[in-house]
Amino acid sequence: MSVEAGQDGLAQEFVAFAVEAGVLRFGEFKTKAGRLSPYFFNAGLFDDGAKLGRLAQFYAQRILASGVQFDMLFGPAYKGIPLAAAVAIELARLGRNVPYAYNRKEAKDHGEGGTLVGAPVRGKVLIIDDVMSAGTAARESIALIQAAGATPHAVAIALDRQEKATEGGQDVAWSAVQYVRERLGLQVCAIAQLADLLHYLQSHAGGTLGQHHAQVLAYRDRYGVS
Known part of the structure; x- marks a missing residue:
């Protein structure tokens, strides 16, 4: 069963955490698709033990x-490597000890190779x-x-931007998450979505954060998917 934006306490806690950690920022940022986005999520800034541990939680x-079934975790190089390791540690702490693996960008020709x-x-x-922009990392x-x-059974990401993907430099009607779900057949679970971010900003109306709500909403109206 889906949870309406604003009713998902975990998502609201996560957005607050990402903002406080400086991982979720507001302004004007160019995306991989060449769009000017009013917000930017950089998981590389979960850059100390406390932040990474909280993220893994x-x-x-x-x-x-989510109830997703899995036997092990896989972290795509590079950002997925520390994420998979940290999540494996947290799952073990919660009583679900599973193995994990990751890939190198270049094959090793010595040792285990x-x-x-x-x-x-x-x-x-x-x-x-961390996020899905085009589904490229998922396909790899x-x-x-x-x-x-x-x-390959499922993908877990931190933030679902809920925006149209691009192919050949053109917008398409579906997001990268929808592509992975519907075309590649994998389940996708996200800690939070753009709708949760909008609710968070709206709940801070009148403050500094609330001032960004209109820009983020306009961006969703132009590039968003349902």
């Missing part, structure tokens, strides 16, 4: 609450990433997981 809570590091990639695999991860003989 949000991931683990959302993953367990290969592009995959960590536990053997087996069973149903849950990919851990799917290929690696399938080549190892395992099943």
Whole structure:
């Protein structure tokens, strides 16, 4: 069952945390698609132990609450590597100890060799990433997981921007998350969505944060998906 924006306490806590940590910022930022976005989410700024540990708590809570089935975690290089490791630690703390693996960008030609590091990639695999802009990282991860003989089953991300993807420089009617769900057949669970961010900003009307609501809403009206 879906949860309406604003009724999801975990998502609201996460947005507040991301803003306080300076990971979610407001202004004018150019996206990979060449759009000027009034907000920017940079998971690379979860850059100390306390922030990464708290982030992992949000991931683990959302993953367990979603009911998604998985046997192990996979972290796409590069941002997915610390995310998968941290989430594996938090899941173990909560009583769900699962193996994890990740990939190198370049194959290693000495030692154990290969592009995959960590536990053997087996069973149903849950990919851990930060956001999805075009689904490229998901497609690359799917290929690696399938080549190892395992099943790419789901993706967990921090923020679903709920905006149109681009193909060949043109907007398309679906988002990267919708593409992964509907075209690639993977489940996707996100800690928070753009709708949750809008609710958070609206709840701070009259303050500094509330001033960004109109710009973010206009951006969603232009590029958003339902």
